[in-house]
Amino acid sequence: MQISPPTYxxxxIRHYIFLENxxxxxxxxxxxxDGSSGLILSGDMNLYSGISEERMPLSFFYGTLNGYKDFYSKGRFSLIAVVFQPYFLNILLKTSAGETRNQIVSVEDVLKDRLEIFQEKLFNKTSxxxxxxxxxxxxxxxxxDRMNPDHHFIAAAQQYILSHKGWxxxxxxQRFTGYSERQLERKFEYHMGMSPKKYGSIIRLHYFLSLVNNGMDHKNMTMLSYEAGYSDQSHLIREFKNNIGLTPKQYLNTENKMAVNFIEL
Structure with missing residues (x-):
């Protein structure tokens, strides 16, 4: 179940997702x-890292990702994923998004018990x-009390990239913002945890995914890749493997796509 936040x-916040096993x-x-950071809230989840097999905190923030992270779960669980706009984690934690890139940060380490009430409600099966x-x-x-003028700038720059589907x-x-390339690099790194070029490539890839997931798979892969702006199919496959760890065909054959950037292998 995916729920949009109120307009303001x-x-x-891009959206909320409720998942239950x-x-x-x-x-x-x-x-x-998908270029976003986020928060995973749970009261009863046994989730482990797919690489280190370390148990994840019940609730945690995740920074923007360069690629993908694998996990495995044991037993029943319910969770709410809060998918942030890329710069929102920077606002919440008051730290460079570059420092949280590819990182898992326990909620208790940064917000103490401020989210414990939501974990308890999930555990008690509240709606x-x-x-x-x-x-x-x-x-x-x-x-x-956490906003500053830079946040309005980075939001406008992000929307500009989104409106052009990453291209x-x-x-x-530089012409849109009035900043130099180096200034843009620094601001994106601090607020979003990635370069403008990296963010654009992620948005381009997800535009392609939207074409496929919205029922346009009657066209062949080459036509869809051109429609999404890729110069050739090999470019698309390379982007897929770097960001998702799968080929487009493997992704299409994945049965359980739980969210736009969350799948069951």
Whole structure:
């Protein structure tokens, strides 16, 4: 279940996702980059890193990803994923997004017990819609003293890249913002945890995914890759492997696409 935030929070939160696993089987999961950071909230989840096999915190922030992260779960769980706009984690934690890139940060380490009430509600099976409404109130209050003019700049630059489906040159962005290439690199690194070029490539890839997921797979892969702006199919395959760890064909054959950037392997 995917829920949009209220309009006034849309510049900071893309959407909420509620996921529930009622079975006992182990599940292999992959979170891959969509340019966003986010928060995973759970009261009863046994989630482990797919590489180190380290148990994840019940609730954690994740920074923007260069590629993908694998996890596996054991037993039943319910969770709410809060998918942030890329720069919102920087606002919440008051730290460079570059420092949290590809990182998992325990909620308890940075916010102490401020989100514990939401974990308890998930554990007690409170309606996810009610929890999301309460989260809207929490984030609204949290924003009141944390904004600065740079956040409005980075939001405008992000929307410019989104409106062009990722196809924005360095020169285009310099003319739009009035900043030099080096200034843009620094601001994107601090607020979003990646370069403008990297963010554009992610948006371009997800535009291609939207074409496929919205029922346009009647066209062949080459036609879709051209429509998304790729010069050739090998370029698309390379981007897929770097960001998702799969080929386009493998992605299409993945049965359980739980969210736009979250799949079961």
């Amino acid at each position: 929070l849309a510049p900071y 009622s079975g006992e089987n182990m599940r292999s999961l992959r979170l891959f980059t 996810p819609l009610r929890i999301i409404n309460d989260l809207n109130v929490f984030f609204t209050r949290f924003l009141s 924005v040159s360095s020169g285009d962005l």
